[in-house]
Amino acid sequence: MKFNFLVTTLLISSVIIAGCSAASSESGEHEAMDHVNMTNMEGMDHSNMTDEEIEEMDMENGHASHTNLVALNNSTGENELAIPQLIEPKDGVVTINAQQGTTEIFKGVQSQTFGYNGSFLGPVIRVNEGETVIFRTKNELAEPTTFHWHGVDISGEGDGGPHQLLGPGAMEDVKFTVSQGASTLWFHPHPEGSTAEQVYKGLAGLIYVEDNNSKNLNLPKEYGVNDFPLVFQDREFTVEKQFDYQAVRNDDGTIGNTLLVNGTINPKLTIGKEKVRLRLLNGANARNYTFKLNTEDKFQQIASDGGFLNSPIEMSKITLAPGERAEIIVDFSKYDSESDIALLNEDDAILLPFIIDEQKTNPLEISTSLNDFAVTDEERNLSVTKKLELFGMGKMVYINGKQFDMNRLDFSQKQGETEIWEIYNKPDAMGGMIHPFHIHGTQFKVVLIDGNEPPVNLQGWKDTISIEAGQTVKLAVKFNNKGIYMFHCHILEHEENGMMGQVEVI
Secondary structure: OOOHHHHHHOOOOOEEEEOOOEOOOOOOOOOOOOOOOOOOOOOOOHHHOOHHHHHHHHHHOOOOOOOOEEEOOOOOOOEEOOOOOEEOOEOOEEEEEEEEEEEOOOOOOOEEEEEEOOOOEOOEEEEEOOOEEEEEEEEOOOOOEOOEEEOOOOOHHHOOOOOOOEOOOOEEEEEEEOOOOOEEEEEEOOOOOOHHHHHHHOOOEEEEEEOHHHHHOOOOOOEOOOEEEEEEEEEOEOOOOOEOHHHHOOOOOOOOOEEEEOOEEOEEEEEEEEEEEEEEEEOOOOEOEEEEEOOOOOEEEEEEOOEEEEEEEEEOOEEEOOOOEEEEEEEOOOOOOOOOEEEEOOOOOEEEEEEEEEEEEEOOOOOOOOOOOOOOHHHHHOOEEEEEEEEEEOOEEEEOOEOOOOOOOOEEEOOOOOEEEEEEEOOOOOOOEOEEEEEOOOOEEEEEEOOEOOOHHHOOOEOEEEEOOOOEEEEEEOOOOOEEEEEEEOOHHHHHOOOEEEEEEO
């Protein structure tokens, strides 16, 4: 394949906006909030700080967080993309071990890494709706960890939040019945104070849920042939080609200049001359990714975090904040082996070049009806019962003026009852930051964004939503199980610095 576009672009440092990038949205005055005490010492209101104080606090974090731009290296396409092992329950059991080891990320160099069932990253676990499954987890690390099932409808005691800490050598069976529709979910650690570093070192894997609907739809579904998992992460390496998280850690989100896709550096993906399904996961600590094709051709989005959209949506680009997922269909049938085609980010950095194998073809017609998702009139008419205000940066990040306390419950909600959560991202003197907001143990519906209907591609099940500074979103939230669940910013360093709370479902 000829990468004509590589010759010039590789000479230029491409820049991508980080997850903590400036947000330009404006909003009217936000109404008074419930459940907030902005006068306590822990949760003092920092919105009255002067510009100089904000700038000083920001610079103490190592960069101008509201406008920080970090160059991301282009993929040279040297290495074929690694495809994670696909595993399924055997006699209802899936074994998942958190491990530490070494991985040859750079040729001839062994890097110290973490992984699930291996030295780096993890497998794709495929389960079916209605199936009762045991995730048999074991911590083989030399430090405590947890196993958090991001996006899974599961009881609080099995969710894998910071309450379910496993020490070195400890094992635990997590038994649950898969009670949600087809979706692309993921799993990662969630120990208080070390989530960001453990993810950074490699603890992340995917979960595919299938159901009768997904099995009968006309979609690319041959794993590793026309249906590919793509885990995007950016990292910084030392001169010895090692991770040194503590050396590069930033309180406003740790961002690197080196792209890894499925743990592969400088990846390329060989695909057929056909329609291909790409399951995108932003597995970064803090960076936003905006995906587009260098040809400027459009693609179709078919799913968001928690399942299919009602029909394929034609898109020219899509932005995912940390923790978000999307499934897209790219039609490669009009290209050939001489075509220069690649997935780029917003600023044209090359994320993933494609090689077209003309021998592999499949003239599949994509189903036009995928789901029957809807926000009901009843949900639209519900009053707001929970209000959350996200505010701050660096170590001074708050929800409702408070930082996380594992001994404090911030909200309660009844099992099976839908409530409207209103989340406001309060700007500061420098404009504010984007906060990707995640709720454990459920999939929610986006009802309104700044009083308006959400974009069509957000009209599906979600568990993480990117909220710009000044934006207010209303979510219809229902928990099907009991227990204590986290809600937090999915910039992992913000989560660790206290931008997290707890809801008890009773």
